[in-house]
Amino acid sequence: MPEARPQIVWLRRDLRLSDQEAFRAASARGPVIPVYVLDDETPRHRAMGGASRWWLHHSLASLATDLHKHNAQLILRRGRAAEVLAALVEETGASGVHALRHYEPWWRNAERALDKALPVGVKFIRHGGLYLLPPGTVTTAAGGPYKIFTPFYRALRERMPPGDPLPVPSLTLPESWPASDRLEDWNLLPDSPDWSAGMRAAWQVGEGAAQEQLWDFAERAGSYEEQRNLPSVDGSSRLSPHLHFGEISPRQVWNVFTRRSGEGVESFLRELVWRDYAANVLLQFHDYPEHSYKESFAAFLWRDHESEAAADLQAWQHGRTGYPIVDAGMRQLWATGWMHNRVRMIAASFLTKHLLIDWRVGERWFWDTLVDADYASNGTNWQWVAGTGIDASMFVRIMAPLTQSPKFEAAGYIREWVPELTELPDAAIHDPSDIERPADYPAKIIEHRAGRERALAAYREL
Ligand SMILES: Cc1cc2nc3c(=O)[nH]c(=O)nc-3n(C[C@H](O)[C@H](O)[C@H](O)COP(=O)(O)OP(=O)(O)OC[C@H]3O[C@@H](n4cnc5c(N)ncnc54)[C@H](O)[C@@H]3O)c2cc1C
Missing domain, CATH: 3.40.50.620 (HUPs)
Structure with missing residues (x-):
């Protein structure tokens, strides 16, 4: 009643x-x-x-x-x-x-x-x-929470599809409205300077825009598996900020694909489950984004990002490392508030391994600059890449940016975000030689081999 x-x-x-x-x-x-x-x-x-x-x-x-x-x-x-x-x-x-x-x-x-x-x-x-299912409710046969992604995914998958989404309810209105602040007075938008032009160009915000983005992606979802790792191609859904702010529910997303099959759809739904998984990790470990899960890393020899490694950190943040794929990603992030997932992994690996800077410093930078910055997902992914986490790739698995870049056909992406390199042919753009490298593009701040060896030596110390 x-x-x-x-x-x-x-x-x-x-x-x-x-x-x-x-x-x-x-x-x-x-x-x-x-x-x-x-x-x-x-x-x-x-x-x-x-x-x-x-x-x-x-x-x-x-x-x-x-x-x-x-x-x-x-x-x-x-x-x-x-x-x-x-x-x-x-x-x-x-x-x-x-x-x-x-x-x-x-x-x-x-x-x-x-x-x-x-x-x-x-x-x-x-x-x-x-979330697709309330965090904490996907449990092992013994009733405990999952720590590792794949068994979590299998258990959640068995309980899908998530049921029909609810329509917009008809709202009954109160007799009078309480006073409200004015949105403009909250100063949420940058003004001095206004750095948001790239974000305005990249995004439509709100529930209607989220629905449009979903249906646009649904047309392309069949090729998600082949294209999702190619930063030059618009192959992923770009739903992450809409999902983060709840402009669309994961159930609404899942339901579009319930009656579809194929490798692309399966692969996409599996990625969507990572979001639930991250919340499941956060529910178990409330300060997961604040400390390395593997306790031994408390004694790890990260370089001091406020002194010795300060210039390297700044080069990474500003997309001036001399590694085109890393720089393209960091500049895309700065301009649009978003970075392609494959490039997030490369850039995060570069910070934590080649530059030997604590993953928490990178996590904070992403927190400030991503429009999809999400406490659970950001922390889980940073710890995964750094090799310090619960379900982590090992620290010694060091991504080679110069190999990843041609492997994932990033030439077009680099041209878009690093204009200094636009004129270089595909063969040179991933790793320009000293002669090919334009004068206004920096030299590598560390050679791949030297960075790798320094990281491995620090790990051996641990
Ligand atoms: C270092 C690092 C930090 C990250 N920080 C964030 C973050 O703060 N917020 C965030 O939403 N994602 C984060 N991700 C995960 C992933 O990069 C983004 O979700 C994805 O790039 C968003 O693009 P999309 O919407 O086109 O994804 P799609 O590939 O289309 O995937 C669909 C949806 O699934 C979810 N999803 C996909 N991959 C992941 C993942 N690995 N972890 C959690 N959810 C995932 C997202 O909600 C995404 O919108 C991070 C990844 C890395 C490597």
Whole structure:
């Protein structure tokens, strides 16, 4: 039976109206007040990086526009989420708060705090929907969590497809709306300087754009397996920021492919499961992105990135290492907030092995610069590449960027992102000789063999 008292929908990384259980459940109970709280204060909070804030601004603007079509508003408030929401409950007389369950340590803290902060009789109801299956529910025969990807994938796969997505609910509106901050006043967009031109050119943000991107990719998914590793080709879905901010649900993505088969589709769905796997790792180890999982690495001889290795770190960040594939990736990241997955692996391996810089330094850089920066996925992938993690490639498996680049046909990609090298023929562009190397393109900051040997020596020390 619907109530007259409003229901608050607390939004975080679930900025959509369709397949959104919190909206569905709230609207079944009463008038709905959607709220986004900009919270940089809850204990253990890892504040969003610059690129994420840019995306967030546009995603909130898009959601507000979509809500207006239902004559509803998006209420914006700032502060410690539990306190802000409890105050809003008092103010509006709401009898329930609905949210999708989140797994970052700060969101778990905020959810616990909200449980305590709400007045007696007001319910805080958490729903699933961020992942294909709720993290923690894919378990071994003995009932424990999986640590390794492949058995996790097999067990999750047996429980797919994930069921039908929910339609957009019809929203009942409250009699009056509480006050809201103005999005512009949050200063989420960069202004001095405005470095977001490349991001504006690369992305359409919001639920509608996410759906378009999904259907565009669905046309190409058959060739995903052959093309996903080729950075010069638009072979992957580019859904990662939309999935991260919840503009689309993984269930909606999976369902497009339920009745399709083939190598490309299977390979894509397997990649999608990595997202669930990363959340499953984070749920087991709450500070996974903060420390090497393999404890022995606490004593590893990383170079000091604030002194001895500072110039090398800067060269990596700015795409000036002298390795064209690494530089192309780092410049794509800086310009668009995204980097091709194969190149992420090469660039991360280069930082942690050739430059012998702690993976956590790279993880932080990606956190600040990726539009899909995701606490679980970023940490899991960095530890995987560095060889320090739970399901990691070994440290001694050192990627050779100069071999990877021609193997994955990166010439076109390098031309796009490293204009100094545009004139070089394919044969020279992956590793220009001293004569071929243009004057405005840097020499290699370390030779491959020297970098490799230094990394292996550090590992032997360990
Ligand atoms: C060092 C490093 C850091 C990374 N940091 C992030 C991050 O912060 N956020 C993030 O979403 N991905 C991260 N990835 C994983 C991967 O690179 C991106 O998900 C992928 O490039 C996004 O492009 P896409 O949407 O076209 O992917 P597709 O290949 O089309 O895959 C579909 C979806 O599956 C998920 N996915 C695919 N691969 C992975 C993976 N290895 N781990 C987790 N999820 C995956 C993503 O949600 C992706 O959108 C990282 C990888 C590396 C090597």
